[in-house]
Amino acid sequence: MNPRGLSAASPRAWLALAAALLLLLLLWVSGGSGSELRVLVRLSDGQITQEVLEADSERDIITLEFRQADGALITFLADFRRHVKVLRALVLGEPERGQTQYQSLCFITRLEHGEIIPSEAMVRLRQKNPHVVRTAEEKHGVERTTLNVAVNLTLSWHLSSHIRNVCRDARDFIYTREQDMKHWLEKGVGGSIFEVLSQKMEGPGLQSCSSTADPWQPCLCSYSLRLEWYPCMLKFCRGHGPSPYKCGIRSCSKGYRYDFYTPHKQLCMWDEDS
Ligand SMILES: *[C@@H]1O[C@H](CO)[C@@H](O)[C@H](O)[C@H]1NC(C)=O
Numbered sequence: 001m002n003p004r005g006l007s008a009a010s011p012r013a014w015l016a017l018a019a020a021l022l023l024l025l026l027l028w029v030s031g032g033s034g035s036e037l038r039v040l041v042r043l044s045d046g047q048i049t050q051e052v053l054e055a056d057s058e059r060d061i062i063t064l065e066f067r068q069a070d071g072a073l074i075t076f077l078a079d080f081r082r083h084v085k086v087l088r089a090l091v092l093g094e095p096e097r098g099q100t101q102y103q104s105l106c107f108i109t110r111l112e113h114g115e116i117i118p119s120e121a122m123v124r125l126r127q128k129n130p131h132v133v134r135t136a137e138e139k140h141g142v143e144r145t146t147l148n149v150a151v152n153l154t155l156s157w158h159l160s161s162h163i164r165n166v167c168r169d170a171r172d173f174i175y176t177r178e179q180d181m182k183h184w185l186e187k188g189v190g191g192s193i194f195e196v197l198s199q200k201m202e203g204p205g206l207q208s209c210s211s212t213a214d215p216w217q218p219c220l221c222s223y224s225l226r227l228e229w230y231p232c233m234l235k236f237c238r239g240h241g242p243s244p245y246k247c248g249i250r251s252c253s254k255g256y257r258y259d260f261y262t263p264h265k266q267l268c269m270w271d272e273d274s
Pocket residue numbers: 152153154155
């Protein structure tokens with residue numbers, strides 16, 4: 001906003017602005033242990049999507065789901081108890097081009113402390129005006145991650161009991177980072193759940209899928225997505241009491257780029273030169 005325009009505004013304009021800001025507010029309520037919040041979010045290409053945020057403070061999880069403009073369904077799950085984060089992409093294929101109907105990818109990494117607000121705060125979040133289209137207050141760059149370890153779906157409950165449900169369709173496309181695997185192994189998670197792919201990835205001549213022509217050739221696939229709006233921090237206000245109290249959230253946007261091994265270029269259909 002133009003600050004000069006603001007300072008020149010009449011008191012009535014100020015009132016209107018204050019009212020508009022109030023409508024944007026997300027409110028705190030006291031309630032049960034589960035909740036669902038549907039918010040309208042503007043995607044980077046200008047399209048609007050409905051994002052569903054679900055929280056369960058008893059199981060200590062938050063899930064967030066939305067459809068991208070290209071039809072891909074993105075699901076994010078934070079398991080606070082196990083400090084595990086799951087990002088799943090359900091990518092639509094083009095059957096008329098010989099591709100499968102859809103392909104599911106699952107990226108599992110450690111959930112860092114403070115990445116997203118706690119589940120017990122999320123269950124108390126409500127919005128006053130569900131028609132407001134939201135954009136994040138804080139825009140973060142793209143975090144690029146190389147995933148060179150495959151995770152066995154059947155044994156994935158050792159990491160988090162929620163992986164089996166979220167990554168059901170991904171089967172052979174469940175990946176994690178080597179450094180996260182090492183961390184989990186140190187914590188006592190059995191090694192049989194992981195398959196290290198780094199030898200395949202560092203093998204001679206492995207190219208990016210976008211520069212590979214042969215559909216049966218192995219290659220390095222990449223997938224990018226952006227969580228356009230999520231509650232990343234709690235806001236505190238000062239009242240009459242001695243200590244500040246929770247009065248809202250700060251929203252963030254963050255991009256992710258995952259690079260991973262795929263045995264056939266055909267399984268990386270979105271990664272094409274265009
Ligand atoms: C995953 O683990 C199960 C149980 O140990 C095993 O039967 C299965 O073959 C494993 N899958 C892969 C792809 O290694």
